[in-house]
Amino acid sequence: MTxxxxxxxxxxxxxxxxxxxxxxxxxxxxxxGEVHALMGENGAxxxxxxxxxxxxxxxxxxxIFIEEEPTVMTTPVQAKAKGVVFIHQELSLADELTVAxxxxxxxxxxxxFGRVNWAKLYEDTNAILKTLNVGFDxxxxxGDLSIANQQMVEIARALTVDPKAVIFxxxxxxxxxxxxxxxFDVISDLQSKGVGIIYISHRMEEIFKxxxxxxxxxxxxxxxxxxxxxxxxxxxxxxxxxxxxDLSRNESHHEMGDVALEVRGLSCGKxxxxxxxxxxxxxxxxxxxxxxxxxxxxxxxxFGLRDPSAGQILLNGQEVRIKSPIxxxxxxxxxxxxxxxxxxxxxxMNCRDNMTLxxxxxxxxGPFVSDGAEIAIFDQYRDKLDIRTPGWRQTxxxxxxxxxxxxxxxxxxxxRPEVLIxxxxxxxxxxGSKSEIHNLIRDLAAQGYAVIVISSEMxxxxxxxxxxxxxxxxxxxxxxxxxxxxxxxxxxxxSGITADKVA
Amino acid sequence: xxxxxxxxxGRVLAKQGILxxxxxxxxxxxxANPRFIAVDNIxxxxxxxxxxxxMALGVTFVVIGxxxxxxxxxxxxxxxxxxxDLHDKIGPTLAIPAMFGLTLGLGAFIGFLVGYLKxxxxxxTLGMLSAIHGLTLTWSxxxxxxxxxxxxxxxxxxxQGNIAGVPVPxxxxxxxxxxxxxILSKTPFGxxxxxxxxxxxxxxxxxxxxxxxVFLTYLISSFCVACAxxxxxxxxxxxxxTVGQGLELEVLAAxxxxxxxxxxxxxxxxxxxIGVLILGFIQNGLLLMxxxxxxxxxxxxxxxxxxxxxxxxxxxxxxxxxxx
Numbered sequence: 001m002t003x004x005x006x007x008x009x010x011x012x013x014x015x016x017x018x019x020x021x022x023x024x025x026x027x028x029x030x031x032x033g034e035v036h037a038l039m040g041e042n043g044a045x046x047x048x049x050x051x052x053x054x055x056x057x058x059x060x061x062x063x064i065f066i067e068e069e070p071t072v073m074t075t076p077v078q079a080k081a082k083g084v085v086f087i088h089q090e091l092s093l094a095d096e097l098t099v100a101x102x103x104x105x106x107x108x109x110x111x112x113f114g115r116v117n118w119a120k121l122y123e124d125t126n127a128i129l130k131t132l133n134v135g136f137d138x139x140x141x142x143g144d145l146s147i148a149n150q151q152m153v154e155i156a157r158a159l160t161v162d163p164k165a166v167i168f169x170x171x172x173x174x175x176x177x178x179x180x181x182x183x184f185d186v187i188s189d190l191q192s193k194g195v196g197i198i199y200i201s202h203r204m205e206e207i208f209k210x211x212x213x214x215x216x217x218x219x220x221x222x223x224x225x226x227x228x229x230x231x232x233x234x235x236x237x238x239x240x241x242x243x244x245x246d247l248s249r250n251e252s253h254h255e256m257g258d259v260a261l262e263v264r265g266l267s268c269g270k271x272x273x274x275x276x277x278x279x280x281x282x283x284x285x286x287x288x289x290x291x292x293x294x295x296x297x298x299x300x301x302x303f304g305l306r307d308p309s310a311g312q313i314l315l316n317g318q319e320v321r322i323k324s325p326i327x328x329x330x331x332x333x334x335x336x337x338x339x340x341x342x343x344x345x346x347x348x349m350n351c352r353d354n355m356t357l358x359x360x361x362x363x364x365x366g367p368f369v370s371d372g373a374e375i376a377i378f379d380q381y382r383d384k385l386d387i388r389t390p391g392w393r394q395t396x397x398x399x400x401x402x403x404x405x406x407x408x409x410x411x412x413x414x415x416r417p418e419v420l421i422x423x424x425x426x427x428x429x430x431x432g433s434k435s436e437i438h439n440l441i442r443d444l445a446a447q448g449y450a451v452i453v454i455s456s457e458m459x460x461x462x463x464x465x466x467x468x469x470x471x472x473x474x475x476x477x478x479x480x481x482x483x484x485x486x487x488x489x490x491x492x493x494x495s496g497i498t499a500d501k502v503a
Numbered sequence: 504x505x506x507x508x509x510x511x512x513g514r515v516l517a518k519q520g521i522l523x524x525x526x527x528x529x530x531x532x533x534x535a536n537p538r539f540i541a542v543d544n545i546x547x548x549x550x551x552x553x554x555x556x557x558m559a560l561g562v563t564f565v566v567i568g569x570x571x572x573x574x575x576x577x578x579x580x581x582x583x584x585x586x587x588d589l590h591d592k593i594g595p596t597l598a599i600p601a602m603f604g605l606t607l608g609l610g611a612f613i614g615f616l617v618g619y620l621k622x623x624x625x626x627x628t629l630g631m632l633s634a635i636h637g638l639t640l641t642w643s644x645x646x647x648x649x650x651x652x653x654x655x656x657x658x659x660x661x662x663q664g665n666i667a668g669v670p671v672p673x674x675x676x677x678x679x680x681x682x683x684x685x686i687l688s689k690t691p692f693g694x695x696x697x698x699x700x701x702x703x704x705x706x707x708x709x710x711x712x713x714x715x716x717v718f719l720t721y722l723i724s725s726f727c728v729a730c731a732x733x734x735x736x737x738x739x740x741x742x743x744x745t746v747g748q749g750l751e752l753e754v755l756a757a758x759x760x761x762x763x764x765x766x767x768x769x770x771x772x773x774x775x776x777i778g779v780l781i782l783g784f785i786q787n788g789l790l791l792m793x794x795x796x797x798x799x800x801x802x803x804x805x806x807x808x809x810x811x812x813x814x815x816x817x818x819x820x821x822x823x824x825x826x827x
Contacts, residue, residue: 325710346701368689
């Protein structure tokens with residue numbers, strides 16, 4: 001190991017912003033053919049480090065070496081020319097252009113008089129696509145591809161140069177399990193060609209599956225590098241947050257009350273069919289399944305955003321008709337949506353206004369909104385949920401993901417709902433805040449709320465739920481209590497295997 | 504430390520840039536021509552800005568709600584022609600409410616199309632710009648509209664009167680600005696306008712009836728247009744069919760100059776008023792400097808581009824950037 005030349009080496013990188021040392025003496029190296037995980041909570045300095053590497057930011061101190069050659073990165077284009085390529089979490093593709101045009105955008109092969117050499121363009125593109133083993137060709141319109149395939153286009157774009165180091169930033173955030181397998185194949189392919197890979201992710205399972213070494217940042221400081229084979233999740237977590245994360249099976253069972261919400265034979269066209277379940281006061285009901293299994297759509301129906309084609313919804317034994325979110329809120333059903341930034345928050349608004357938004361009509365003194373009533377609610381839930389913000393005037397967009405999620409949860413708790421639905425409670429949230437949100441969900445149930453948690457992460461579902469509903473392709477496959485569930489039976493249920501056996 | 508101070512100044516500029524620009528303009532013009540800051544000149548500028556200003560107040564609601572309104576100029580022509588025509592036919596006491604009713608009807612129609620049918624506001628109001636113009640011409644038969652007995656009507660009080668020495672148009676502009684500012688900044692409805700414009704989806708997910716809020720912003724806009732039409736008709740007591748032509752862009756310019764984002768979710772009535780006054784004083788200042796009035800069209804455009812550019816630059820912390 002020691003005699004190999006690192007493809008990329010960082011030495012004592014320091015980057016300061018006014019009042020903050022965002023990076024404080026970070027050093028690490030990537031060897032050829034290695035997958036090197038970079039981990040840290042949100043705000044630990046990962047993205048700043050990547051911006052330094054990509055030439056978007058200049059470090060105040062420290063040096064970057066590519067194959068032991070000292071290098072100064074000034075622009076992203078230059079970084080790419082030197083063989084350092086980024087696969088960003090957020091895709092930056094032009095939907096209306098073809099795969100080939102997207103890959104070679106800005107450097108299309110030309111013939112005389114500046115005409116595009118289409119033949120060469122398609123030929124070169126198909127050659128790259130072939131190495132990636134994808135099921136589409138150079139002439140496909142990017143907008144027609146799935147998210148996973150669009151990500152493949154991003155990767156193909158990286159392969160137009162001879163990459164020395166490829167940096168993947170949360171590449172699996174929007175991929176299904178099957179799509180992840182393809183991505184991991186591509187990564188191991190790059191690996192075998194001697195490319196060094198930096199892999200940024202919050203997902204422990206992946207990190208342990210595909211990486212060789214793990215480097216951890218905390219508060220802008222380098223906390224050490226571990227060999228993946230010689231460590232475990234607990235050690236990594238400790239390094240990241242300075243304490244360990246509890247993801248054991250849920251074993252606390254408190255007193256449960258009456259059935260708060262019951263759903264009978266609910267269907268919504270092709271999205272889901274004949275769904276029945278109930279949730280009691282004081283209970284956390286987990287919904288587990290693959291993306292597209294219909295879980296979010298059920299939540300949206302309960303919240304009045306979709307019209308069911310059949311079935312009944314009963315609240316405290318009474319049938320209710322929910323035609324709009326206004327009806328749902330009036331009936332005591334609240335939804336913390338899966339897309340926090342797109343659906344949960346008005347990012348440009350301050351913390352207080354976001355939190356009181358659904359009830360602003362009721363917080364008036366005369367014709368005007370009562371400042372005092374609003375601040376009282378904000379203060380109460382800031383303390384209750386331990387929301388860390390300089391004050392209520394802070395713009396929500398400036399908060400960390402975990403604190404943003406707590407604002408959304410606070411927004412609904414302050415409405416005192418009967419049923420709280422939380423869709424993907426910890427998506428894109430760092431590991432420290434994750435356990436806080438998990439504890440919060442358990443606490444809410446203990447206080448007598450009926451809580452429905454929808455999640456794509458098995459450890460999360462197992463950790464928070466009293467009962468788990470497994471869904472596959474729009475149908476409820478099985479219901480488990482937390483005592484009887486096993487990881488194997490759960491995976492079988494959400495893959496539709498139980499259905500085959502029954503059939 | 505030096506870096507920190509620099510950042511502090513940047514933040515003040517970003518927040519109060521429009522106000523600072525306003526003061527700088529005023530000082531500059533005052534130095535060039537002392538008559539510029541004479542009380543009667545200032546009062547005159549505000550009075551002539553009142554019509555534009557009243558319309559800009561309404562459009563501020565529409566823009567904060569995340570939409571555009573390009574129909575206000577043409578709608579103002581309509582209100583003016585209608586109230587002048589009805590003045591002689593049914594008398595001013597009935598003509599005024601009738602005109603308000605008809606104008607609000609147009610606003611409600613636009614609000615229905617944009618809010619409830621969710622059609623693109625640019626397309627709808629651009630179409631309404633020409634449709635309402637056609638409606639106005641149909642109403643007037645293409646003729647200029649004049650009040651027969653110009654000296655004998657009390658109708659002129661809105662555009663020409665004074666109360667305690669203050670011109671009535673200024674009072675109406677100021678009164679509307681205060682009321683609408685309170686509605687926007689202090690009431691639940693105002694909060695919802697910001698939410699709908701800032702993130703319509705999140706507003707829906709919070710149980711806010713997005714369609715109704717958008718509808719109401721257009722109703723407010725058309726109410727302001729009706730007020731502007733009343734001021735215009737009362738000031739001149741006669742009018743062409745095209746009296747409001749082109750005003751929609753000046754109104755939008757004032758709103759943007761005030762710092763409201765065209766993407767919705769930000770802006771205030773106070774800033775819009777400043778935007779209106781800047782436009783008014785610049786036009787006046789250029790005239791006092793002896794420039795032909797048509798120069799102002801070009802200068803106005805340059806100022807808007809500068810304002811928008813500085814606004815973006817202040818937000819991203821530098822004048823030029825590769826990444827928007």
